[in-house]
Amino acid sequence: MGNIVLEKVHKCFGDVEVIPSVDLDIKDGEFVVFVGPSGCGKSTLLRLIAGLEDLTGGKIIIDGVDVSDSTPAKRELAMVFQSYALYPHMTVRKNIAFPLKMAGMPQDEIDKKVMAAAESLNLTDYLERTPGLLSGGQRQRVAIGRAIVRSPSAFLFDEPLSNLDAALRVNMRIEITDLHKELKTTMIYVTHDQVEAMTMADRIVVLQAGDVEQFGTPLDLYNKPVNRFVAGFIGSPKMNFVKGKDADEFDAHEIGFRPEHMSVSTTKGRWKGVVSVAEHLGADTFLHVKTDEVGTLVTRSDGEINVNYGDTVYVSPNTDKIYRFGADGLAL
Amino acid sequence: MATAHTKTLSRIMNLPSIILLFIWMIVPLGMTIYYSFQRYNLLTPQRRGFNGWFNYEFFITDPAFFEAIGNTLLLVSGVLAITIIGGVLLGILLNQAIVGRGIVRILFISPFFIMPTVSALIWKNMLMNPIYGIFAHIAEFFGADPVDFFAVIPLLSIIIIVAWQWLPFATLILLTAMQSLDQEQQEAADMDGASTLAKFYYITLPHLARAITVVILIETIFLLSIFAEILVTTNGGPGTASTNLTYMVYNRALLQYDIGGASAGGIIAVILANIVAIFLIRAVGKNLEA
Secondary structure: OOOEEEEEEEEEEOOEEEEEEEEEEEOOOOEEEEEOOOOOOHHHHHHHHHOOOOOOEEEEEEOOEEOOOOOHHHHOEEEEOOOOOOOOOOOHHHHHHHHHHHOOOOHHHHHHHHHHHHHHOOOHHHOOOOHHHOOHHHHHHHHHHHHHOOOOOEEEEEOOOOOOOHHHHHHHHHHHHHHHHHHOOEEEEEEOOHHHHHHHOOEEEEEEOOEEEEEEOHHHHHHOOOEHHHHHHOOOOOOEEEEOHHHHOOOOOEEEEOHHHEEEEOOOOOEEEEEEEEEEOOOEEEEEEEEOOOEEEEEEEEOOOOOOOOOEEEEEEOHHHOEEEOOOOEEO | OOOHHHHHHHHHHHHHHHHHHHHHHHHHHHHHHHHHOEEOEOOOOOOOEEOOOHHHHHHHHOHHHHHHHHHHHHHHHHHHHHHHHHHHHHHHHHOOOOOOHHHHHHHHHHHHHOOHHHHHHHHHHHHOOOOOOHHHHHHHHOOOOOOOHHHHOHHHHHHHHHHHHHHHHHHHHHHHHHHOOOHHHHHHHHHOOOOHHHHHHHHHHHHHHHHHHHHHHHHHHHHOOOOHHHHHHOOOOOOOOOOOHHHHHHHHHHHOOEHHHHHHHHHHHHHHHHHHHHHHHHHHHHHHOO
16 A cells, blocks of 8 residues: 655745645555656655655655654655665675565565565676676666565655666666556656656656646646646747737737647748757757747757758747646646 | 886886885895894993894793783774774764864864873873872762772773874774765665664664774774883883883883894884784775775
8 A cells, every 4th residue: 555645745944945835645556756847846855755854844644644753664665766875885685685674574584575576676696796886777776676675655766767878767767667567556756857757657746846836647737737837847848938919819928839739831830930950850850940029939840851050931830739828827 | 007108107207216115114124134133232232243043032032022912912902992982983973963063073183183202191190190190089089099000000001091092083084984974875774664773783884894994904003013102101010011012122222222132022023013914904904995
């Protein structure tokens, strides 16, 4: 079981308010990703759930039990740290066995569990090595192994992939997703990478300045962002925003449209502009078009488009895929 | 040093300092070895000549010899034990966030700056003196008989004085090591359900292994040759109860004017130091490998 409820969770560091008030209800077995720009309080929120930071106010309830004042160990959560935090002088075997040893489990049972965890993570050949002799991906697996052996009620991941190279990151992303499908345990995952968030999450929590901006499925966030911040944060490249008379036309303070919902033409269109950057990625081409009327717009078109730096193009948004925002930033 | 050319060049450039250091080491050693085989007493300088192994035989058969070796080892191990255990505990205390931490740390380090003769005299005259020492006053306040430290427990008294001098050094090294302990590792141990004691035993202590090794090696080098503290407090006595090898060599050379015998003692001390070093490197040296 791993149902985690936050009620009016509040955290200050001295005079600095990091998290004003957060309410969340994370269901058992859910994969929830906390995402937001750096300094938005996502790691602090995770550490509050883990019990590594004390609450200033509010309550944390795990499976119906108020754990607000419990020590980290009592909460029966497992955490994978950004630096992996492996014990450098212990072998992989001892690292994985450490939480079981601390729990006072008999040795033969520990051995069995460690072997099972090592097999599922392809670590059997490395059990006698120390972490210093492992590659980044292997260390990551050991950290996960140490987390899964004690069958916690939920896993907490604090930006676990940020120290890996791009190819390995994609692999580990899939491995963690598979692990979640296999264990069906609640997972809370902190990242600043929205690709990780979109690909892994059942539901995403978008945070800004310690506030929950939106809590929903990845496609909800993409299709129905509640405000301008979520609209701008989710999606890559970022959504384009336009104010003024173009927005008035749609009866809004500001309108937004995604790069992939725009058309580019060399002959006619809504706004005329000059290509300032052309990023040819092969499958896609991103154009940064400098217009006189509405500033720089980013468009996404397929790879074949034959437009280069300095060309004059016309861009127009796809009118049925326009997001409208009021003066307060909320979606209309 | 990428190419063979730069390699040769660097060797040539290193050569002068290496030669100088070698001469620095080999000349005194050679002279000591030479004198150790000579009959050479400053009281009868005219009776010089080759003496065979007599000086060694004479030094080793001295009834004080084995006591001196025992005292040397006791002194080293006693001070090491006190400074390392005390250093770890003090390091933990000083690693806490307290008001005025910087000043407290400097206060802790200060005994190390006091020269051995001075600190030994202060301990002898102000603290351990059986008549007007502070310890005597404390003992009298509680109605106990004052202890005449240097008469009753001479070696232990010297161990206490030397430990007091070296405790700051050990504390400083161990404190620095503690500060480099990864915060996330401790948090991971918290999550894994480790108690404070378990965290100390499984996380902090292994992390300190290298620093402890450094402390043991460096302190041993200096503690094998403790001299000033003995000279100003007990003069090696009562009898030979606080004579270590260094003091015995001094006694032979400058009190008995026996240059040959003292040289033999010096060579024996060098051999003993090497034996200790081999054991130490075997025992703790593996901690220094990365």
